[in-house]
Amino acid sequence: MSAVHALQTRGLGISFGAFHAVADVDLTLEPGARQALIGPNGAGKTTLINLLTGVYRPTAGSIRMGDQDITALSCDQRARLGLARTFQINTLFPSLTPLLSVVLAISEREGLAATWWRPLKRCTQVFDEAHALLVRLRLDDLANVPVAQLAYGKQRLLEIALALAARPRILLLDEPAAGVPEDESGELFEVIADLPKDISILFIEHDMNLVFRFSRRISVLVAGRILTEGAPAEIGSDPRVREVYLGNTHVAAHAAIARAAYA
Numbered sequence: 685m686s687a688v689h690a691l692q693t694r695g696l697g698i699s700f701g702a703f704h705a706v707a708d709v710d711l712t713l714e715p716g717a718r719q720a721l722i723g724p725n726g727a728g729k730t731t732l733i734n735l736l737t738g739v740y741r742p743t744a745g746s747i748r749m750g751d752q753d754i755t756a757l758s759c760d761q762r763a764r765l766g767l768a769r770t771f772q773i774n775t776l777f778p779s780l781t782p783l784l785s786v787v788l789a790i791s792e793r794e795g796l797a798a799t800w801w802r803p804l805k806r807c808t809q810v811f812d813e814a815h816a817l818l819v820r821l822r823l824d825d826l827a828n829v830p831v832a833q834l835a836y837g838k839q840r841l842l843e844i845a846l847a848l849a850a851r852p853r854i855l856l857l858d859e860p861a862a863g864v865p866e867d868e869s870g871e872l873f874e875v876i877a878d879l880p881k882d883i884s885i886l887f888i889e890h891d892m893n894l895v896f897r898f899s900r901r902i903s904v905l906v907a908g909r910i911l912t913e914g915a916p917a918e919i920g921s922d923p924r925v926r927e928v929y930l931g932n933t934h935v936a937a938h939a940a941i942a943r944a945a946y947a
């Protein structure tokens with residue numbers, strides 16, 4: 685029997701008029717993956733995430749989650765199956781605290797959000813779960829600080845906490861470190877890499893230092909198509925990747941680091 689992948693696309697594509705934004709993509713995410721999706725600006729990375737989450741309907745190909753074909757499912761249906769995402773831009777409520785933000789997200793998952801009356805025990809469970817999530821995301825010290833007062837890196841972590849409140853099996857992160865100062869982005873990715881191994885993660889990231897430090901596999905998208913996929917050391921030393929992406933020295937330097945890390 686063949687192994688069940690967490691997520692798999694076959695021949696996936698979308699065209700806007702005559703423009704093929706994503707074409708013929710075979711992408712596989714294994715259970716527990718820490719996989720980066722890289723590529724030059726406009727390569728189609730966000731469009732691919734939008735196809736995976738159901739924001740866009742493909743004009744070609746299919747998507748499977750585990751052994752289920754999800755190509756025709758809506759965003760909500762995919763979310764209920766355990767597919768969660770974060771966005772490039774901040775989507776938080778600035779006046780809420782992290783604790784209340786996560787409590788609301790958990791309540792939403794449990795269908796409690798519209799209920800004005802709840803047993804005290806159920807409330808306590810929701811607060812306990814929210815607190816545990818904040819601990820995992822290293823936000824527990826800031827649980828009661830309004831979101832607007834948090835450093836931007838912490839806000840991005842909170843967005844991941846909100847995605848995790850849905851208890852996803854697959855987490856798609858669209859540039860989680862976008863706009864985060866360099867001294868905070870390392871911690872952000874440490875937390876991401878340490879998330880439970882039963883969550884498969886695909887992340888878009890432009891910072892090659894973060895990509896080569898924190899991914900176990902890299903998919904390179906160029907002009908809407910997968911150019912190549914592989915372990916960081918393979919990708920860093922692939923001349924085609926060097927040619928189309930970033931320039932020789934930059935990628936080669938990270939390849940050397942990756943080779944050292946995985947030797």
Ligand SMILES: Nc1ncnc2c1ncn2[C@@H]1O[C@H](COP(=O)(O)OP(=O)(O)OP(=O)(O)O)[C@@H](O)[C@H]1O
Pocket residue numbers: 700705723724725726727728729730731732
């Ligand atoms: N709804 C749409 N209609 C028309 N063109 C679109 C649409 N969505 C995306 N595109 C085009 O598809 C191409 C890929 O865009 P996308 O945002 O997916 O690239 P990206 O790799 O995520 O880029 P970046 O790294 O800059 O975020 C771009 O040329 C974009 O203009």
